[in-house]
Every structure is written in C-alpha cells, then in structure tokens.
Amino acid sequence: MALYAVRMDVAIPDDVDPAVRAETIATEKAYSQALQRGGEWVHIWRIVGQYSNISVFDVADNERLHEILWGLPLFKWMTVDVTPLAGHPSDVAFGG
Numbered sequence: 893m894a895l896y897a898v899r900m901d902v903a904i905p906d907d908v909d910p911a912v913r914a915e916t917i918a919t920e921k922a923y924s925q926a927l928q929r930g931g932e933w934v935h936i937w938r939i940v941g942q943y944s945n946i947s948v949f950d951v952a953d954n955e956r957l958h959e960i961l962w963g964l965p966l967f968k969w970m971t972v973d974v975t976p977l978a979g980h981p982s983d984v985a986f987g988g
C-alpha cells in the first residue's frame with residue numbers, strides 16, 4: 893500500500909444551482925465516507941478558515957488514488973495537490 897497526503901481546495905461557482913450544489917456536497921460526503929469505512933481514506937481534516945481539506949489516503953498505487961480523486965463528485969470544482977509519503981527514519985513507529 894502507498895500513503896498520500898492530498899490537499900483539496902473547493903471553489904463552487906456562484907452561479908451553480910443551490911439544489912445541484914447541495915446534492916453534490918451530499919454525494920461527496922457519502923463517497924468519502926464509503927472510502928473511509930473501506931480503509932482507503934484514512935484522515936480528512938478541515939483547513940481552518942478555508943473551504944479546503946487535507947486528507948491522507950492509503951491505497952494500492954498511483955492508479956487507485958487517481959481513480960478515487962477523479963471520482964470525487966466535487967472534483968470539477970476542486971484544485972487537488974498530491975504529496976506521496978514515505979516513512980521517516982526518526983518515526984518511533986518505524987523503529988527509528
């Protein structure tokens with residue numbers, strides 16, 4: 893498995909129909925929570941004061957992360973920044 897930190901910045905256009913906006917956000921929540929329950933979406937944290945989050949994914953490979961991100965209902969209104977993660981030699985969890 894491979895770990896990634898992903899920052900998602902959301903910018904829903906002002907002219908999006910409010911019903912479409914609400915439905916897309918609800919669908920996004922369900923999509924995210926299914927992946928959290930499945931163990932691939934490990935953390936989701938709100939960035940204080942912004943319509944943004946930092947999430948941690950534990951997925952098989954780049955292709956799987958790509959598939960997940962492209963499947964996000966809000967993807968078309970997001971900027972996504974992906975950082976691959978490796979164990980740190982000073983982390984006691986890795987015997988450092």
Ligand SMILES: O=C(O)CC1=CCC(=O)O1
Pocket residue numbers: 900902920921922924943944945966
């Ligand atoms: O609100 C956000 O940060 C966007 C988002 C990603 C998953 C989710 O449920 O909301």
